[in-house]
Amino acid sequence: MKCEICKENEVEIKTRAIINGKIKELFVCQSCIKKHKIQTITKPKYTDYLKLLIEEISDKKKKLICKNCKTTYTDFAKEGKAGCPFCYFYFSEILKKLLKDFTPPQYLKSIEEFIEKSNETDPYKILKKIDTYLSFDDVDMAKKHLKKLKRVDKNDT
Amino acid sequence: MILRTKTTIYRNIFPYKFVSKLSSKEIEQLSQKITKILFRKYIIKENEIGKKEFKKLKKLDLIENFDISTKKTKYFYSSSKKLIIEVISKEHLIITAYEEGKSIEKTLEKLSDIENKLSNITFSYSKTFGFLTSDIEIKGFAKTITFYIFIPALTISHKIEELSENLKNFNINLSGFFYNPNPYGFFKLKFIQRENDYDFKEKIENTLNMILSLEEKESKNYIYKNNIIFKDRILKSFGILKNAYLITDDEYFKNIMYIIWGYNEKMIEMEKDLIEKYFFELINTNEIKRVNLLKKINLSAKI
Numbered sequence: 001m002k003c004e005i006c007k008e009n010e011v012e013i014k015t016r017a018i019i020n021g022k023i024k025e026l027f028v029c030q031s032c033i034k035k036h037k038i039q040t041i042t043k044p045k046y047t048d049y050l051k052l053l054i055e056e057i058s059d060k061k062k063k064l065i066c067k068n069c070k071t072t073y074t075d076f077a078k079e080g081k082a083g084c085p086f087c088y089f090y091f092s093e094i095l096k097k098l099l100k101d102f103t104p105p106q107y108l109k110s111i112e113e114f115i116e117k118s119n120e121t122d123p124y125k126i127l128k129k130i131d132t133y134l135s136f137d138d139v140d141m142a143k144k145h146l147k148k149l150k151r152v153d154k155n156d157t
Numbered sequence: 158m159i160l161r162t163k164t165t166i167y168r169n170i171f172p173y174k175f176v177s178k179l180s181s182k183e184i185e186q187l188s189q190k191i192t193k194i195l196f197r198k199y200i201i202k203e204n205e206i207g208k209k210e211f212k213k214l215k216k217l218d219l220i221e222n223f224d225i226s227t228k229k230t231k232y233f234y235s236s237s238k239k240l241i242i243e244v245i246s247k248e249h250l251i252i253t254a255y256e257e258g259k260s261i262e263k264t265l266e267k268l269s270d271i272e273n274k275l276s277n278i279t280f281s282y283s284k285t286f287g288f289l290t291s292d293i294e295i296k297g298f299a300k301t302i303t304f305y306i307f308i309p310a311l312t313i314s315h316k317i318e319e320l321s322e323n324l325k326n327f328n329i330n331l332s333g334f335f336y337n338p339n340p341y342g343f344f345k346l347k348f349i350q351r352e353n354d355y356d357f358k359e360k361i362e363n364t365l366n367m368i369l370s371l372e373e374k375e376s377k378n379y380i381y382k383n384n385i386i387f388k389d390r391i392l393k394s395f396g397i398l399k400n401a402y403l404i405t406d407d408e409y410f411k412n413i414m415y416i417i418w419g420y421n422e423k424m425i426e427m428e429k430d431l432i433e434k435y436f437f438e439l440i441n442t443n444e445i446k447r448v449n450l451l452k453k454i455n456l457s458a459k460i
Binding site: 015069083084085088089092096099103104107111 | 171172174177280285288290291294296297319323351353
């Protein structure tokens with residue numbers, strides 16, 4: 001495609017640019033971008049979005065903290081790094097703003113199920129958890145759940 | 158020209174914290190547990206990759222975590238060929254499959270085999286966010302595909318910057334391989350998966366086709382305008398690579414650029430897949446061995 005401004009240079013990819021206050025997609029060459037001082041838009045990274053969101057959110061939310069690993073929302077947004085899987089839930093409200101048209105890949109076990117069942121009293125489900133920990137050779141966690149299972153059993157009887 | 162395809166998946170084990178928040182004791186425990194499973198599932202057979210081998214992998218950009226000063230990360234070769242596993246690296250588990258040339262399906266297949274073997278591990282995964290990683294840029298599919306491409310004409314005509322800027326609009330990263338930016342035309346094109354498999358593959362195909370056709374056009378244009386200079390550079394490079402006693406990294410890149418370019422333009426003759434086969438091996442060696450290796454390659458000029 002020829003550049004839509006100078007009609008001379010060949011341009012292969014459309015550029016997103018701000019023209020008269022509106023975002024337009026057009027074929028424009030680099031020399032025209034420089035010459036006419038066109039403001040182009042590069043899709044920001046997630047981290048850049050998060051940095052923008054820090055400005056937007058209230059002071060109350062800025063104090064958000066992941067109770068599991070103590071990562072603060074401000075640190076999370078500044079560095080784009082999460083400390084643990086639970087960070088995604090403590091900061092989910094903000095993160096969801098970044099998820100437009102996103103369908104996650106299929107996977108059997110989800111962390112949501114774990115959270116829902118964390119105050120488990122169903123002996124069968126505890127047993128299932130013990131099984132998972134054992135399959136992962138996590139004897140300590142299996143023992144902890146075994147104790148829990150015994151407590152549930154006592155209460156039932 | 159596509160020299161190599163590298164596909165990487167990043168996984169974390171639930172409910173453990175991500176690597177930066179783990180204590181040294183937790184790191185040791187988790188590292189032992191993961192290694193044990195990898196051995197038990199026959200995913201790894203050999204021992205850990207040593208320091209010498211690590212340097213080679215680092216040079217070839219095949220591992221993610223280049224900081225071994227902390228001694229946290231363990232590196233393994235998988236029992237299946239061309240597969241590298243990092244335990245407690247940037248994430249709990251990073252698995253990289255690579256193949257010479259363009260090989261999306263084969264690398265994906267290898268990784269999917271490993272994932273199937275690890276199906277009884279509970280990875281940190283959310284119904285909303287997908288696979289959870291410490292680096293939020295890769296969360297979701299937690300999968301990247303990198304192509305090592307050779308685009309000398311676009312490099313020489315200074316079109317890389319414009320191309321790289323345009324690709325950023327689509328969240329595709331173009332950066333130099335070995336040197337950044339690489340003045341000899343060797344680049345990495347990195348895709349982070351954010352869409353379903355079908356759309357992702359289509360995005361990759363379209364982008365690769367676009368870049369390669371741009372390169373072809375630019376190459377023809379350059380050769381037409383600089384015919385004698387181009388032939389002269391090819392023959393000079395041919396002479397250096399064939400007759401030198403020592404070839405440094407810089408000399409290798411500078412001269413192999415014209416040999417591969419000449420091969421693409423049918424001015425240099427060699428076995429069909431020779432460059433794909435030996436290009437990386439030739440980087441991964443010292444100045445003397447490199448000369449000996451080059452002497453074994455059947456190169457002939459057709460100019």
